[in-house]
Amino acid sequence: MTGPADRVLVLGGGMAGVACARRLAEEDVAVTLVDRNDYHQFQPLLYQVASSQLPAEDIARPHRAIFQDDATVDVVTAEVAEVWLADRGLVLADGRTLTGSHVVVAAGARPNFFGIPGAAEHAFPLYSVADAERLRLHLQALLRDAAPGTLDVVVVGGGPTGVETTGALAELTDALRASVRLDQPGRITIVDRGDALLGEFSTHAQEYVVRKLREAGAEVRLRTGVAAVHPDRVELDDGGSIAARTVVWGGGELGSSVAASAGPEPGRGARLDVRPDLTLDGYPGAYAVGDAANIPSGASGTWPQLGSVAQQSGKWAAENILRERRGEPARPFRYKDKGIMAMIGRNAAVAEVGKRHHQVEGPVAFAAWLGVHMMLMSGVHSKTDAFVTWAWDYFDRDRTATIEATSTPQRIAWGDDQADRPHITVD
Ligand SMILES: Cc1cc2nc3c(=O)[nH]c(=O)nc-3n(C[C@H](O)[C@H](O)[C@H](O)COP(=O)(O)OP(=O)(O)OC[C@H]3O[C@@H](n4cnc5c(N)ncnc54)[C@H](O)[C@@H]3O)c2cc1C
Numbered sequence: 001m002t003g004p005a006d007r008v009l010v011l012g013g014g015m016a017g018v019a020c021a022r023r024l025a026e027e028d029v030a031v032t033l034v035d036r037n038d039y040h041q042f043q044p045l046l047y048q049v050a051s052s053q054l055p056a057e058d059i060a061r062p063h064r065a066i067f068q069d070d071a072t073v074d075v076v077t078a079e080v081a082e083v084w085l086a087d088r089g090l091v092l093a094d095g096r097t098l099t100g101s102h103v104v105v106a107a108g109a110r111p112n113f114f115g116i117p118g119a120a121e122h123a124f125p126l127y128s129v130a131d132a133e134r135l136r137l138h139l140q141a142l143l144r145d146a147a148p149g150t151l152d153v154v155v156v157g158g159g160p161t162g163v164e165t166t167g168a169l170a171e172l173t174d175a176l177r178a179s180v181r182l183d184q185p186g187r188i189t190i191v192d193r194g195d196a197l198l199g200e201f202s203t204h205a206q207e208y209v210v211r212k213l214r215e216a217g218a219e220v221r222l223r224t225g226v227a228a229v230h231p232d233r234v235e236l237d238d239g240g241s242i243a244a245r246t247v248v249w250g251g252g253e254l255g256s257s258v259a260a261s262a263g264p265e266p267g268r269g270a271r272l273d274v275r276p277d278l279t280l281d282g283y284p285g286a287y288a289v290g291d292a293a294n295i296p297s298g299a300s301g302t303w304p305q306l307g308s309v310a311q312q313s314g315k316w317a318a319e320n321i322l323r324e325r326r327g328e329p330a331r332p333f334r335y336k337d338k339g340i341m342a343m344i345g346r347n348a349a350v351a352e353v354g355k356r357h358h359q360v361e362g363p364v365a366f367a368a369w370l371g372v373h374m375m376l377m378s379g380v381h382s383k384t385d386a387f388v389t390w391a392w393d394y395f396d397r398d399r400t401a402t403i404e405a406t407s408t409p410q411r412i413a414w415g416d417d418q419a420d421r422p423h424i425t426v427d
Helices: 015-026 043-050 129-144 160-179 203-215 307-325 362-377 385-396
Strands: 008-011 031-035 039-041 060-062 073-077 080-084 089-092 097-099 102-105 109-111 153-156 188-191 219-221 226-229 233-236 241-243 246-249 253-255 286-288 339-345 348-353 358-361
Touching (some): 008 015, 015 031, 015 073, 043 129, 043 160, 129 246, 160 246, 203 219, 203 348, 203 358, 348 362, 358 362, 362 385
Parallel strands (some): 008 102, 102 286, 188 219
Antiparallel strands (some): 080 089, 089 097, 109 253, 233 241, 348 358
């Protein structure tokens, strides 16, 4: 094995891994951050890429650019094949091994297809920039075949991902109806097994979301499960089916496979069960954070898989590593709850803000959404005011969405150093 013994290894350069590495870099701790991509991907805006509202480069910031001023952070672009928690080591797919004084597993999540036949093969998950690009290119290709029904879409899952994607696709369809050649550009249907969309929200917010999606032209089908996915239709568990050549999967997630096979028996959702201080029982010097971990929240179970939980837990793990180095005990994670929110489209957003989840809708909810997203981006972009301008423009105005090959979505004028470009590959 190679690698300095006092180096902290961070597996994953998402929200949790970046927050962890940044905090350690502030104290000049040597960090090796390993990610399969040479860029950080901002998942909350993936649906904007899929629906052609934003170019992919805008939500894929190169790790080297993020850490350009952090001399102690070494970025390695490689697939991690195995995690050796007992040795605090990572085995890379090319055979290299790295070891350190600590290892932080921040490998995120993957879609959960629940074993539904055809879902993994034919549905489009929305977990990575490559996923979003794949969906965008698929829709663009279908647009060339302008027969009625070609652009019908089924979105599976009524959580925030499903709701936001449905809203964005309904807008896209509407824009196509208004601006181009199609009378019936497509039908967008969101399907969920439960009694409501956005199960975590209040009944009032759930009703608001259904109303707004229907106003935007989407169909909402509740108490309806998906039994199988085919290239041209979705089979439902009530015996019916919906014809669609595009099925977007927002149906749930599992902890990343490399984390799940790291050693400890995975817990709920194939995530690693961590102790309150984010360490892994029986593996000194090993931490798990963000979507890869089940982080205890006290009596009520675990914190949800949210960007703010990922960012705060990544930073907290760094603080605990710094405490360990000073010979102090690690402290239990304390989450500052910012609330939950979803943007349904222009002029429609819902949020339950703060610890008490005070409910707001419309522009006020959008402002809350914007505040939280700026905070999530702050570790990655040096300036976020350009994002605010872009987002208000999107929310407020009737700017036409398009998936036509010839047009380019409006860019966010980040003002960051763009010399280092992400290498986005879509297979
Ligand atoms: C479509 C979508 C919309 C969302 N919207 C919101 C929202 O509006 N607000 C909110 O708070 N949260 C939102 N979330 C949740 C939020 O994005 C996640 O909770 C957060 O990104 C988790 O951060 P993480 O660092 O744990 O994982 P990730 O951000 O997923 O990062 C994991 C990293 O690990 C890398 N990796 C994984 N396995 C390996 C391996 N074997 N080898 C090398 N590298 C590896 C990946 O490439 C990735 O960069 C959304 C999620 C999705 C999917």
